[in-house]
Amino acid sequence: MALPPTPMTATVAAPQLGPDAGPRGNRQWQIFWSSPLAWIGLVLTAFMVLFSFVGPLVYHASAYTPHLTQILQPPSAQFPLGTNTLGRNELARLMLGGQLTLIIGFIAALLSMVFGTIYGLASALAGGFTDVVMMRIIDVLLAIPGLFLLLLLDSMFTPNAVLLTAIFAGTAWFGVTRLVRSEALSVRTRDYVEAARSMGAGTWRIMLRHLLPNVMGVVLVTTTFQVAGAILGIATLSFLGLGLPPPQPNWGAELSTAMQSMFQGAWWVIYPPGLCIVFIELGVNFLGDAVRQAFDPRLLGN
Amino acid sequence: MGRYILQRFIQAIPTVIGLTIVSFMLVHITPGGPAYAMLGPKATPARVAAVDRSLGLNLPLWDQYGIWAWQLLHLNLGISYFYLQPVTVLIEQALPVTLAIVGISYVLAHGIAVVLGSIQAYFKNGWFDHGTTSINYFLYSMPGFWLAILLLVWFAVDIPLFPTGNLCDPNTVCNLGTWAYHMVLPVMSLTIGTVAGWARYMRTSMTDTLVQDYIRTARAKGLSETRVLFKHAWRNSVLPLITLLGYFFPTIFGGALVVEEIFNIPGMGLLTFNAAIKRDYPIVMAAVLIGGVLVVIGNLVADLLYGLVDPRISYG
Numbered sequence: 001m002a003l004p005p006t007p008m009t010a011t012v013a014a015p016q017l018g019p020d021a022g023p024r025g026n027r028q029w030q031i032f033w034s035s036p037l038a039w040i041g042l043v044l045t046a047f048m049v050l051f052s053f054v055g056p057l058v059y060h061a062s063a064y065t066p067h068l069t070q071i072l073q074p075p076s077a078q079f080p081l082g083t084n085t086l087g088r089n090e091l092a093r094l095m096l097g098g099q100l101t102l103i104i105g106f107i108a109a110l111l112s113m114v115f116g117t118i119y120g121l122a123s124a125l126a127g128g129f130t131d132v133v134m135m136r137i138i139d140v141l142l143a144i145p146g147l148f149l150l151l152l153l154d155s156m157f158t159p160n161a162v163l164l165t166a167i168f169a170g171t172a173w174f175g176v177t178r179l180v181r182s183e184a185l186s187v188r189t190r191d192y193v194e195a196a197r198s199m200g201a202g203t204w205r206i207m208l209r210h211l212l213p214n215v216m217g218v219v220l221v222t223t224t225f226q227v228a229g230a231i232l233g234i235a236t237l238s239f240l241g242l243g244l245p246p247p248q249p250n251w252g253a254e255l256s257t258a259m260q261s262m263f264q265g266a267w268w269v270i271y272p273p274g275l276c277i278v279f280i281e282l283g284v285n286f287l288g289d290a291v292r293q294a295f296d297p298r299l300l301g302n
Numbered sequence: 303m304g305r306y307i308l309q310r311f312i313q314a315i316p317t318v319i320g321l322t323i324v325s326f327m328l329v330h331i332t333p334g335g336p337a338y339a340m341l342g343p344k345a346t347p348a349r350v351a352a353v354d355r356s357l358g359l360n361l362p363l364w365d366q367y368g369i370w371a372w373q374l375l376h377l378n379l380g381i382s383y384f385y386l387q388p389v390t391v392l393i394e395q396a397l398p399v400t401l402a403i404v405g406i407s408y409v410l411a412h413g414i415a416v417v418l419g420s421i422q423a424y425f426k427n428g429w430f431d432h433g434t435t436s437i438n439y440f441l442y443s444m445p446g447f448w449l450a451i452l453l454l455v456w457f458a459v460d461i462p463l464f465p466t467g468n469l470c471d472p473n474t475v476c477n478l479g480t481w482a483y484h485m486v487l488p489v490m491s492l493t494i495g496t497v498a499g500w501a502r503y504m505r506t507s508m509t510d511t512l513v514q515d516y517i518r519t520a521r522a523k524g525l526s527e528t529r530v531l532f533k534h535a536w537r538n539s540v541l542p543l544i545t546l547l548g549y550f551f552p553t554i555f556g557g558a559l560v561v562e563e564i565f566n567i568p569g570m571g572l573l574t575f576n577a578a579i580k581r582d583y584p585i586v587m588a589a590v591l592i593g594g595v596l597v598v599i600g601n602l603v604a605d606l607l608y609g610l611v612d613p614r615i616s617y618g
Contacts, residue, residue, distance in 0.1 A: 140320035143594040147556030148574060152328050152586060155578040232445055239447045240563060240575070255448060259564075262451070263459055270455060274448035281443035 032294035041286030048280040052098025063092040064247050075268055082268035085261050090269060094276055097249035100161055105231035108168035113223040116173035120180030121207050124188060141174045150233060154242045168230045176222045183215045217295035224288035228281050235277050251276045314598050325590035326367050329583045336383050336581040380584035389584045400569035404558050406489050411496035419504025423512060441498035446557045450491035450564045488565045492557050503546060508539040544607050551600040555593055
């Protein structure tokens with residue numbers, strides 16, 4: 001029932017390539033690189049990665065030291081983005097806050113990609129009753145509102161980076177599975193897979209050599225969007241006070257602190273953290289749409 | 303049609319049974335029980351054991367599940383550990399609030415997205431189309447809680463048009479007008495993000511419809527543009543959006559949790575959130591179960607609506 005998300009970017013038509021565009025894999029990357037979306041996405045993502053990881057190397061300031069005499073100060077030479085309600089340097093906190101967010105987001109998406117792909121392929125290959133049961137489990141997991149699931153798991157432990165990664169991967173993988181399975185099912189009955197099987201290829205060989213390359217497009221597209229999902233999830237959990245424990249900075253947690261000074265017109269604690277999240281989300285979403293234009297088999301015909 | 307509905311209901315049964323198992327397991331196999339939350343860090347093992355015994359948590363898991371599931375069949379969701387009230391009573395108070403927020407936002411978002419997407423598709427690649435696409439991209443990438451904070455800062459603090467939070471009880475304390483007044487900002491927060499996601503589906507769908515032969519035929523017959531658009535094109539292009547009703551339900555439910563937290567609205571989200579932190583197992587299990595069942599029902603309704611709008615689909 002789940003529709004494949006439709007690209008918002010039909011205005012940016014996939015470029016037409018000449019007949020000598022090479023093998024399919026190359027052609028797809030060519031489409032990818034010739035899309036303006038890919039470049040905008042890449043620039044935005046790179047900007048946020050540099051901001052979080054190179055920023056602290058250039059701008060030396062503690063993200064933790066509370067300047068008790070300078071609480072909620074507007075931007076100045078000493079504090080380019082001002083201070084928050086605890087008198088901490090906002091810019092330094094935003095830079096540091098990005099690091100774990102990005103790492104957890106990327107690793108969680110990768111883990112969920114690997115597990116979701118294996119599960120989907122296994123279900124498609126197994127077929128029959130096993131397939132039905134495996135997909136029923138996915139139905140159940142998909143029915144639970146994602147944030148509820150995150151909230152429950154997260155509230156039962158004292159979160160640390162590894163645990164958060166595991167929780168995000170653990171609540172995201174079933175999104176990939178259905179797509180991988182349906183893709184694999186359509187490939188499974190093709191002649192060359194039959195040929196491989198008749199030549200005595202084992203289940204694992206068929207899975208890895210013949211099915212996997214065909215589902216990679218779908219997997220790549222979903223994984224990109226899952227990075228965006230995980231980053232948003234971390235920010236949301238941190239906002240709710242369930243992220244990494246303070247004083248560990250996080251974009252979402254900064255916004256939660258900012259709410260305490262809502263009535264004081266402190267724009268510098270309300271806009272910058274939100275913009276950080278929007279920039280990385282925009283970047284990754286743009287990349288995702290560019291990847292989809294290039295790799296989604298359903299769009300290839302258009 | 304009747305047979306199809308029955309068939310879909312029967313298909314949903316294993317999913318619902320699965321949901322009861324998942325919601326039960328989620329709270330029971332994780333470390334840290336309600337006893338610790340009640341007694342604090344200095345609890346002695348003996349007192350923890352006593353609390354566990356009184357709550358029936360010392361029984362084998364299978365028995366606990368059996369008891370819970372049996373009570374569930376009698377629509378008895380147990381008694382909250384902390385509120386010391388039946389969970390059904392707590393949910394009867396909270397669920398309508400959340401359903402109201404989600405429902406109103408759903409309908410609004412759907413309506414706005416259909417109109418926006420249609421205009422975009424009609425004037426494809428014009429300034430309106432490009433402008434809306436860009437704005438939608440931005441809104442779509444915006445975390446819901448930031449949008450809610452911004453609306454709060456702009457329309458409740460800087461320009462004090464609306465209340466910053468809380469929600470009066472529509473039945474006793476205040477009338478429908480005040481209630482709606484309190485709902486404006488929360489509903490806006492939830493609607494705007496949803497519209498951004500949906501308008502693009504509508505745009506794609508309408509674009510696909512407008513190049514169909516029957517649209518050309520309708521135009522060739524000399525029908526007015528408005529008639530072609532509203533009578534001929536809309537009906538078909540709205541179809542994919544109906545499927546999305548079910549698809550986006552879990553997301554909007556999650557969004558409601560954040561909005562309820564920010565505006566301090568006593569709905570399901572806030573109830574679940576507080577219960578999860580306090581390890582109030584009966585509430586948490588009920589909330590996960592109800593959330594899941596609502597999603598299953600949402601999908602079912604979307605499927606049936608689909609058939610209602612598109613007579614080509616028969617449920618023989």
